[in-house]
Every structure is written in structure tokens, then in C-alpha cells.
Amino acid sequence: xxxxxxxxxxxxxxxxxxxxxxxxxxxxxxxxxxxxxxxxxxxxxxxxxxxxxxxxxxxxxxxxxxxxxxxxxxxxxxxxxxxxxxxxxxxxxxxxxxxxxxxxxxxxxxxxxxxxxxxxxxxxxxxxxxxxxxxxxxxxxxxxxxxxxxxxxxxxxxxxxxxxxxxxxxxxxxxxxxxxxxxxxxxxxxxxxxxxxxxxxxxxxxxxxxxxxxxxxxxxxxxxxxxxxxxxxxxxxxxxxxxxxxxxxxxxxxxxxxxxxxxxxxxxxxxxxxxxxxxxxxxxxxxxxxxxxxxxxxxxxxxxxxxxxxxxxx
Numbered sequence: 001x002x003x004x005x006x007x008x009x010x011x012x013x014x015x016x017x018x019x020x021x022x023x024x025x026x027x028x029x030x031x032x033x034x035x036x037x038x039x040x041x042x043x044x045x046x047x048x049x050x051x052x053x054x055x056x057x058x059x060x061x062x063x064x065x066x067x068x069x070x071x072x073x074x075x076x077x078x079x080x081x082x083x084x085x086x087x088x089x090x091x092x093x094x095x096x097x098x099x100x101x102x103x104x105x106x107x108x109x110x111x112x113x114x115x116x117x118x119x120x121x122x123x124x125x126x127x128x129x130x131x132x133x134x135x136x137x138x139x140x141x142x143x144x145x146x147x148x149x150x151x152x153x154x155x156x157x158x159x160x161x162x163x164x165x166x167x168x169x170x171x172x173x174x175x176x177x178x179x180x181x182x183x184x185x186x187x188x189x190x191x192x193x194x195x196x197x198x199x200x201x202x203x204x205x206x207x208x209x210x211x212x213x214x215x216x217x218x219x220x221x222x223x224x225x226x227x228x229x230x231x232x233x234x235x236x237x238x239x240x241x242x243x244x245x246x247x248x249x250x251x252x253x254x255x256x257x258x259x260x261x262x263x264x265x266x267x268x269x270x271x272x273x274x275x276x277x278x279x280x281x282x283x284x285x286x287x288x289x290x291x292x293x294x295x296x297x298x299x300x301x302x303x304x305x306x307x308x309x310x311x312x313x314x
Contacts, residue, residue, distance in 0.1 A: 001026050001153050001184035006056035009042050016042045017058065018208040022186075026152075026200075029185040031199035033192065033297060040188035041081070044157045048078050049187070052165055060153055077146030081158040084219065085138055087131035091117060094130060094141070095148060102149040116144040120174050133298040136167025147178070156187045160194060172197065196293040204300050207262045212235065212300045223299045226261040228289040229269065232256070234282035243279065247271060259289060 002024035009017040017039040024030045032040050045051040048060050049069035056064045061075040079314055086094055095113035104112060120140045124131060133141065139159065146154060159175065160168035175198055181186070189195055196203060196216065203213040212219055220227070229248075233240070233256055241253045246267060248260035262268040269286060276283050 001028075001061055002030070002059075002186055004043075004047070004056065004058040007043065007046060007053055007058050008055045009039075009046060009051060010054045016208055017046070020205070020208075020210050022203060022210070024184055024186060024211070026184055027182040028201065029179060029187065029199045030201050030203060031195035032186060032188045032203045032205055032291075033190060033195055034188075035190055038205045040205060042208075043205070044078070044155050044186070044188060046081075047072075047155055048076060049073060052138035074149065076155060077149070077151040077152045078145050079139075079143050079154070079156040079159055081161050083138065083142035083145075085130045085133075085142065088129055090127050090129055091122065091133075091141060092117055092126050095145060098145050099148050104149060112148060113144075116147055117141075119177070121170070122143055126188075134167060135163050136170040139163065139167065139171050143171065143174055151176055151183075153184045154186075156185065158189055159187060160189075160191060168194075192293045192297055202293070204297060205302055206301065211304045216293060216296065219296045219300070223296055223303065224291050226263050227265060228259050228260050229265060229272075229286060229293075230257060230259045230289050231272065231286050232284045232286050233276070240276075240279070240281060244272060244275065247275070256284075 002022065004020055004022045006019040006021055008015070008018060008019050020039070020043055022030065032043070042051065046053050047060060047065060049065045049072050051248055054270060060072045062084050063071040065074065066071050089097070092110065092113050095117070096109045099109035099112060114126070115128060120143065122137060122140060122144070125137060129139065130138065155256065156175070158292050160171050163171070166222045172194060175185070187195070187198060201215050202219060212223065214222070228251055236255055237253050237258055244250065244258075244260065248262055251259045251261055253259065265288070273283060273286065
């Protein structure tokens with residue numbers, strides 16, 4: 001549903017996006033992570049036919065963004081960081097105005113607007129002026145606007161940027177609700193917690209380049225290494241870490257716990273539990289020490305920085 005190949009954008013001597021290649025399947029959510037200025041927004045603008053690529057290509061729902069811009073816009077809904085709401089208009093009035101722009105039949109415009117406002121908890125704000133809306137309500141209304149023509153693809157650029165926690169949660173809940181409709185999403189953000197909550201796959205962009213992409217588990221395996229398991233027991237570890245060292249790599253241990261790396265937890269963990277039973281050790285818990293997306297992101301950026309430094313020295 002979203003496909004790019006070596007998508008590139010230059011502004012004079014500045015290379016904003018450098019050969020970005022992505023493929024987002026129907027019903028999938030891809031989060032594009034990166035700091036401000038990394039090229040996220042420029043990539044989204046090319047995907048929506050707002051900016052022409054310098055080279056490479058992009059397709060939305062099979063339509064080329066350069067050759068078929070009208071078909072692209074008919075199949076995509078966009079939520080931008082600066083949503084540009086008309087503050088003096090009322091909620092329903094504003095949505096009916098955009099429904100006309102989207103060529104929605106006249107007899108369906110108000111019905112569609114009311115259905116979506118009800119769905120996203122804005123039913124009590126139908127006739128309020130947009131200037132009276134909270135930040136969260138404005139962002140949800142902008143999301144409703146993007147949904148008016150029922151697009152199969154949604155591009156959300158920093159959907160919760162500069163919002164208070166409650167407003168941000170309202171918008172995330174709305175996105176999670178939309179995922180149930182099997183829509184395809186690309187979300188740009190530098191909010192790692194948000195990305196981990198919403199996305200199936202991650203793409204990390206830095207200086208206009210995609211430096212890593214995959215599921216969180218795939219990225220963790222590639223950049224952080226084998227999963228770490230934590231064993232907690234009823235009693236003291238004593239020499240247990242030594243007894244298990246021929247089966248796994250012990251990373252750390254304390255009075256009543258130890259951590260080890262396991263290349264294949266499905267095979268190793270039952271062996272560890274059997275060994276503990278054999279030794280009379282009472283196991284309280286055995287669980288994976290989850291690596292957060294922040295851990296992975298920082299490791300990816302660190303390795304990219306090292307690679308660039310080595311290139312400069314060479």
C-alpha cells in the first residue's frame with residue numbers, strides 16, 4: 001500500500017532525503033523514527049504529491065505520486081504537525097466544507113461528519129467553534145478530516161507533537177481504533193514509547209537515510225543481541241550461576257536472581273528449569289528482560305555514528 005524506491009529530495013546543495021526505500025503492507029503500521037530535521041516530514045510530503053522527488057519514486061495504493069497525484073490523494077489521508085484548522089468555523093461546518101473538497105456526495109457529507117465525530121468522542125463539540133477546542137480535540141478533528149473520504153492509507157506526521165499527556169493519549173487511542181479497520185499507516189515521530197505502542201515495524205531515519213528497519217524483535221536481535229532472561233528463586237543464588245554457566249552465558253546475578261543470555265529461549269529455558277528442579281532450587285519467576293525501543297534506537301544511532309566517523313577517517 002505504501003512503496004518507495006530510492007526516494008530522494010535535494011534542496012539546492014542540501015540532501016534532505018537520501019534514497020529511502022520502504023514497503024508497507026496492507027493493514028500494517030510503520031513508525032518512522034528520527035530527530036527533528038532527519039527527513040521525516042519531507043518524505044511524507046513526497047508521498048502525498050506535495051513535493052516532487054528529485055529522484056526515485058513512491059507509490060500509494062499502487063498509484064505513482066508523480067504520475068497520478070489525484071489518485072494518490074484520493075487514497076490517502078494526511079495528518080500534519082501543523083493542521084491549519086479554521087478557528088472561527090464550527091466542527092460540523094468545517095468537516096462539511098472539506099467533504100465538499102473531497103467530492104463526497106452532498107447527501108452524505110453531514111452524515112459522514114457526524115459518524116466520525118461520534119466515533120472519536122467529539123459528539124458534544126459539533127457546534128463549538130474550533131478556537132474553543134482543546135489541543136487533543138483539534139488533533140482528533142484533524143484526524144477526522146483525514147478520514148472523511150475513507151482512505152485506505154493514512155500518513156500521520158508527528159500526530160501527538162507538543163501535546164499534553166491526556167491529549168496525546170486521546171489521539172493514540174483514536175489511532176488504535178482505526179487500526180481495527182485494517183488501514184495502512186505510516187507514522188513519523190520521535191516519541192519512542194508511542195512508536196512501540198502503535199507500530200508493527202520500525203524504520204529509523206538519520207540525516208535523510210534509513211539506517212535500520214524491521215520489527216522491534218528483529219532490530220533487538222540485530223543491534224542489541226540475544227535476549228536476556230532473568231531467573232528469580234526462593235532463596236539465595238550461592239553457586240547456581242556457576243552450575244548453569246555451561247548451559248548459558250551468565251550476564252549478572254544478585255542475592256536471589258541471575259540473568260543470562262539465550263540464543264534460543266524455547267530450548268534453553270526448559271533445560272534451565274529442569275536443572276533447577278534437579279538441584280532442588282525453587283523458581284519464583286523466569287522472564288525475559290525486555291529491551292525497550294529506546295535501547296535499540298540509541299544503539300542503532302551509536303553504530304551509525306561510528307560508521308560515519310570511520311568513513312570520514314578513511
